[in-house]
Amino acid sequence: MINQNKFISKIEANKFLNSQGDEFTIINNPDYIHPSFEIVPLALKLSPPLKGLRAVVMDMDGTITTTEKLCIHSLEFMIRKMSGKLEKDSWIGIDEKIDFPNIIGNSTTKHVEYLLTRYTKLLSSDDILKSFIYAALWTLYIGKDENRKAEVKLNLANFGLSNIHKNERLLRLTDSNSVTETELHSITDSLLGGLEMTLNLSSINEYVRIGIDIYYQRYHEILKRIEDGKGNDISRELFGNSENHLIEPMPGVVIFLSLVKGWLGEEIINIIPQLIKEYELKSNQIFAGNIDEVTNKLLTLSKYFQINPIKTAIVTSSISYEAKIVMAEMVKVARNEIPKYNLSSETENFLHNKFSNYKNLFDAFVTASDSSEIRLKPHRDLYSIALHQLGISKNIFDQVIGFEDSESGTIAIRAAGIGMCIAVPFAETSGHNLDAATFICEGGLPEALLNYNLFL
Ligand SMILES: [Mg+2]
Structure with a gap:
């Protein structure tokens, strides 16, 4: 059935949907999308043998x-950073049974949105700000992905923090082309001490934007170490065994x-x-x-x-x-x-x-x-x-x-x-x-x- 009219009534829409098959799925969209869901037809399940394989x-x-271990580690790390609960003693961590089905296989946005909604009570605004600034600086000065850099800049602008990466100490360091993680931590601390900064977090969508930057920073930090041939060190650090390949x-x-x-x-x-x-x-x-x-x-x-x-x-x-x-x-x-x-x-x-x-x-x-x-x-x-x-x-x-x-x-x-x-x-x-x-x-x-x- 091909639709000739661009605008159709509810009844006609129903008819079209009906012609698309017997099985549909409903997909929930992230919070900032209209409409909040989509209804999508699914292909009929086939029975073997197939006619051929192309x-x-x-x-x-x-x-x-x-790679899921790495992704899950980075998601948990995001909650730990945004809550300041870095050790198991202060927060046991992600729950395998309840959380895993919601944080594997979907888009990063959906994973982050789920966890931040579920663990909202743990989060602290000071830790959110600190971890956001560090993640943003790391992405801009150590990270290697240009798309991430662009997104982080956009995010900083959105929260009125565009000036942080124009910091004089940073500019001097980038001239010498040797920014280390220790230096970025120290710059983050001095920025927080010297400036009156607050984050205006009015909706879950804003928490998610920050959470995504923190998640990716951690994930990319580990990938960078693997790429630099230090996969064994990081395996030992995270899982206690250097023989275990992370990937x-x-x-x-x-x-x-x-x-x-x-x-x-x-x-x-x-x-x-x-x-x-x-x-x-x-x-x-x-x-x-x-x-x-x-x-x-x-x-x-x-x-x-x-x-x-x-x-x-x-x-x-x-x-x-x-x-x-x-x-x-x-x-x-x-x-x-x-x-x-x-x-x-x-x-x-x-x-x-x-x-x-x-x-x-x-x-x-x-x-x-x-x-x-x-x-x-x-x-x-x-x-x-x-x-x-x-x-x-x-x-x-x-x-x-x-x-x-x-x-x-x-x-x-x-x-x-x-x-x-x-x-x-x-x-x-x-x-x-x-x-x-x-x-x-x-x-x-x-x-x-x-x-x-x-x-x-
Ligand atoms: Mg998968």
Whole structure:
């Protein structure tokens, strides 16, 4: 049904909506948006086997990489800074059961808005001001992301604090090109001591604007350290173990990508024991399938992809600066996994080469920077952009699989018109409502291969 009239009555609007399908989702918008919600039709769930497979579109954090720990740490850090409760003794921290479903997989704005609403009582205006100024100075003088710098400047202006970064001491330091975090702390203190500054916080929206700057400052500070090769130090500092990679591929990712790109051929057979191991690691269950049967099926699949490699896209609500560092670190760790696969040296070298750059693995790389903060998941936009970049037209959306670990991500996939939506939840997203998913694979990507033959 195509609408000829630009303006229609409520009854007609209803009719149009009706023609869009049987299942809809309601998406709540951030506080400053009109209207406060949108109603969006969802693609019909498909049943396997698919007619064919042309593309796979997948989320980054929690689906391809383990980054949620970092995001959650940075969100908790934001509340700690804005409340002055830096230690566990003064505030126990974010509640896994209640809070995790609300702070994973959505847009940063929604995560921050949720936490600031829930923990409003902890916040103190002195600590909000101090942490805001420090975060703003860090972003402007140490941070590397130009979009963040622009947003921070806008925010300072909004709160009447534009002058703080024109501070003489700062200008002298930036001339010598060597601003350190210690110096920024000291400048923040002197600014607060010398100036009569108050923040006029009249709505949750204003708290959120500040919270976002503090969250990103912490997240980017850690990413910068990882980028500088100090990932081990920060792992030890935050999680007490330097061997724990803060960012690494989720189980099955390296095998999955190599398979669908057609790089494994008959050597898939050598990898199956490792794939089963990764399935068991992800699902916490012993693999119960028939190994001969699985081997035959995956061999057929692997030969098929050798002739028909598919297109792949990353679709993430992270901004481009973050996604690039995360993916660079992911492939770095992935390269070390390849020797485990028991491959011929030729294939091993080939994969090592391919995993030297994440751009070899993905045909499209769509981040929050390609859209607007207000149109991130669960909205369809990032997925729609990815499908367009991959050259997948609507008539073959039924030959696309989308992978997501979160509630809003699975909704975004279906809202983009993809009926084969696979949820790959993990511990932190176990409380999410994954009703939008066509299938839920607790065993992640390995389960999609071992138990479902990739729905083909
Ligand atoms: Mg995710």
